[in-house]
Amino acid sequence: MTRLQEIRERIRNKSAVVVTASEFKKQISESGQDKIIKDVDVVTCGTCGVMSGTYAVLSVPVASPGSFLRADKVALNGVPAIPGPCPNERLGLVDLIVYGTAHASSSYGGGHLFRDIISNHEIHVDVTAEKKDFQADVHGHDLPHARLFTTRSTFKNYTAIINRSDKPEKTIFSTLPLAGKSREATVSGCGEINPIENDPSLRFLTPGTQLLVNGGMGFVIGQGTRTSVARPNIAVHGEMTSMDPDYCGGFLTSAGPECLTSIGTAIPLIDENVTAGLMIRDADIPMPVMDISNRQQVSCSSYDRVWTGTAGEIRYHPNNCLNCDPCLAEKICPVHAITGSGEIDHTRCFTCGTCVHLCKGKAYTGNLGTLDLPEGDVPIVLRQSDRQRGEKISQKAKEMILKGEFQI
Structure with missing residues (x-):
């Protein structure tokens, strides 16, 4: 019996030892490598963040058969969709592709739509066909087909962003235009719990491998676009009706609405090479720093600057509130998490x-860390990955x- 077969048997008879990546690394620090490796069978990993390559393939009922030949233009809750590729002639339904980066407005886009579909909210559908307009209201779970895909996701390590130009730059990497002269930085990536940081050769992320996509069961399609030896990534897919809205959204x-996606994976400890990959810590992971004005790398930091000793939760101190009108924190919050x-x-x-x-007024507090750059310590003003949700999907x-x- 191979080690992998042994692990699968232990899972079947409920005797397997499974830990999250964070638990594994903590136990290594506390109890030593040899004991932990001997005891553990599987380590789970996770990530959650802005993943622009997310899109959905949907089949949407609109009208009775024969109502129109084929759809020319479609929008769901105002988010533009691409009809096809199948024309579905005279069937009264449309097959669609919706990008997570498409948007109906500056405050609602594909990521928001995906969360609404997963939450089984009512979705308003507008179709133009043969110069006639058709409308329908459907609930997310009533869609005959709703599947989420990524063209690329879970990069091994992401890039921090600064702006060395003199002027602020609108970009998908900042909530407000990114200040010039390297006055601030934004970051992405869950560091040492990221699936590919722990499995850099994609040994357990091959096509057909099970994983979690937004909390529901999904599968690896293969390597994603822009993958490279230094920065591999994967393409995945999953059924939207099985997903949990807590792991996704807009x-x-x-520069407009983006899409949040979460992915969870499992790594069986079958040999020393696997174990070596799991030893990675935040301080070991390089974080290239890019100038957004020309998309060129200008420096390099590491993930311990983002996640070691920094805030895992943002805190609100009402006594510090200045009662600003409007409240910028509430107005600009990228996930609408601040109440009235x-x-x-x-x-x-x-x-x-x-x-x-x-x-x-410093009513909201949390240490976001700094990046050590030639310019000095540059404050991080935005994290586009949520380590807590990465931990949660690992759990x-x-x-x-x-x-x-969950099969290994």
């Missing part, structure tokens, strides 16, 4: 730090494995 940026009273809705909060950066993968619901 994220507002100064100033309180933080932690079910929506992404711990991005936008409110910390914007609030003049969910662990629980599903122990229940026999």
